[in-house]
Amino acid sequence: MDVSQSIEERLKEMMERNNQQLLGDIGQMIHKISDNSLKSNSCNLLEAPKFKRKSNEEQYKANDKVMHKLIDIDSALDLQDLSAAKEAIIEGKI
Secondary structure: OOHHHHHHHHHHHHHHHHHHHHHHHHHHHHHHHHHHHHHHHHHHHOOOOOOOOHHHHHHHHHHHHHHHHHHHHHHHHHOOOHHHHHHHHHHHHO
């Protein structure tokens, strides 16, 4: 095998690895953007129902906050971002 062929094969391997990394990064960005747009759209489209008692409304808001944190945790775990998942768990406990 001559030197130019060896260099060509090595460059091809590096380019394939680089392309795979870029595709993975783009996929993660698209996933993150779609999650954020779904969250913002669901918040804007769905209004909180009317409650007869103030305590029921407060409980609904608390449950909604927890649900949003669970969505954040799920998204972070999908992206294998453990620090963001831990942060969302800590925020959800508060």
